[in-house]
Amino acid sequence: MDLTPLWSARANAMKASEIRELLKLTENPEVISFAGGLPNPQSFPVEEVHEATQRVFRDHAQRAFQYSTTEGVSELRESVADYLHASQAMDVHPDDVLITNGSQQGLDLLGRTLLDAGDTVVTSNPTYLGALQALSYYGAKYAGVDSDGDGLLPDALDDTLKGLAARGVRPKFLYAVPTFQNPSGTCIPEARRRRILDIAHEHDLLIVEDDPYGRLRFDGDPVPTLHSLDKGGDRVLYLGTFSKILVPGFRLAWTAGPSELVRKMVVSKQSIDLCTNAFTQFIAADMLQNGIIEKHLPEIIRLYKGKRDVMLGAMDEHFPKEGVHWTRSRGGMFTWAEMPDGVNTVEMLEETVRRNVAYVPGKPFFPDPEQGFNTMRLNFTHASDDNIKVGIERLAGVMVETMERQKALA
Ligand SMILES: Cc1ncc(COP(=O)(O)O)c(C=O)c1O
Known part of the structure; x- marks a missing residue:
């Protein structure tokens, strides 16, 4: 045929x-x-996952083998909110956490929820290829902003946004990987982050902060996430994942941010897969609650x-x-x-x-x-x-x- x-x-x-x-x-x-x-398989806490799995069998089998809500298992959403607060001083309400099938699904949901064909997304040059692929599927056009050894250049961002405004174009959002970017490895310093947020505020621009690598810091002091620096609290949608701090095979990640946007993304997700795998959600929740991931x-x-x-x-x-x-x-x-x-x-x-x-x-x-x-x-x-x-x-x-x-x- x-x-x-x-x-x-x-x-x-x-x-x-x-x-x-x-x-x-x-x-x-x-x-x-x-x-x-790929993460290195030597980094996988195999024994700890085994023990957590046994506890899930013992304590949560009924719910772990059932469909969960589209938003995700409540224990995991609460644990993620606690984890973000304890590790990165981020204030996130568990109701505003959506558990996704990897951050890659978060990016797809973003495209589904925010993009019509021809809409403009602002990104750095270069940026994560998987985001370009996910968003291009929905017909995204890109306004690339140059970066240097410290990541995205704020003045170039400002110029790009002014140029778009002059042409009557309102970009849907800025997509950024501020910490140890894939592909360049760069990390945007705090002062530059603050400037980027000010510019976003001036142009009323939504920011998507994709942060799979922030906790994998080898040297120097941690830099606050854009989400935690956003004093208004509703300009940054934050994507985090278990892929690099636990195992990628669970396909577990989260999206946290403005309630209205998270709600819309939940509706988008319903028709894709109803919910994320509940069994692995319980395992991850156990490992967060017991401090095993942190350890x-x-x-x-x-x-x-x-x-x-x-x-x-x-x-x-x-x-x-x-x-x-x-x-x-x-x-x-x-x-x-x-x-x-x-x-x-x-x-x-x-x-x-x-x-x-x-x-x-x-x-x-x-x-x-x-x-x-x-x-x-x-x-x-x-x-x-x-x-x-x-x-x-x-x-x-x-x-x-x-x-x-x-x-x-x-
Ligand atoms: C910047 C970035 N975002 C998202 C992803 C997707 O991660 P996940 O395994 O959570 O789907 C990756 C994976 O490498 C990545 O580098």
């Missing part, structure tokens, strides 16, 4: 990414991959900090110094490298994969298709320390050759 005439306009608009095809090659076990965004967090941080140091050490040793810059991430899972203008990291990936090492080219993280050709994202959490050293040395070899070829052509 020829199915193509049956595709919806939306399905027709979806494209398989050429980079994803290339990265399929990295499934070969010979390839050292810095491409994925385990230093283990994850120790593991990832060590790997970050191994990667940065290998980059310092092997990467070409002239014309190449990279972020010294103080947390999260990624570092980000920029090569000289003219280098195309999508093309370079083919040669790199032939040498059994892989990264993600930075281009798809830019909403503007003309930007980011010379950039790449490197994940440091998944490979073994030895593989990080070998992989970075191999990658550096390809970078040097590519830059030499580039020079010879110039």
Whole structure:
């Protein structure tokens, strides 16, 4: 049967990414991959999850095997509100917490709830690819704002918003990953956060703060979330997830913020999946209530900090110094490298994969298709320390050759 005439306009608009095809090659076990965004399985608290599961069987089996409300199991919503308060001084009412099937679903719900085709979303350049994919499905157009080593540039944000206003465009929201951003690893300092909030206030702009990595800080003092700095309390929708502080396989996350918006998102979610898996919600609630996640967090941080140091050490040793810059991430899972203008990291990936090492080219993280050709994202959490050293040395070899070829052509 020829199915193509049956595709919806939306399905027709979806494209398989050429980079994803290339990265399929990295499934070969010979390839050292810095491409994925996977937590390290060594970070999973397997025994603690086992014990919590037994308590859920003992105490909550009836409800854990039942449908839950679309909003989520009340114990988990309360525990999330307590956790946000204790760990990040965030004031969130449990009624304003929606449990989602990963933050990725939160992003999809946001698109469903707020976007009509052609609506404008403001993002940084670069930004999280999964958000661009989720929101593009609903026809989002992007206004990209440049960033530097400290993340989104407030003056550029102000200029962009003024430019949009002059054209009569009201953007639906600013999407930001302020802390240890995927892909760049940057963290916006507090003063800059305050300025971004002031600008959002001046332009009456809603902010979506996506924060999967905020607790994975290796060095320096924590920076308050935009949500906690928002004194009005209703301008920031906050997305958090258990994927990086517990396990991604539970597919558990939360969205917290303005009541009216959370309510609308609940209605959007009803038709998708009725509710999030109640069983894993009870396990996560148990682990939050008993302080197990908080107690385990230093283990994850120790593991990832060590790997970050191994990667940065290998980059310092092997990467070409002239014309190449990279972020010294103080947390999260990624570092980000920029090569000289003219280098195309999508093309370079083919040669790199032939040498059994892989990264993600930075281009798809830019909403503007003309930007980011010379950039790449490197994940440091998944490979073994030895593989990080070998992989970075191999990658550096390809970078040097590519830059030499580039020079010879110039
Ligand atoms: C910035 C950002 N947002 C959201 C997600 C999705 O996370 P989840 O596993 O909760 O769906 C990720 C995953 O890597 C991410 O990096």
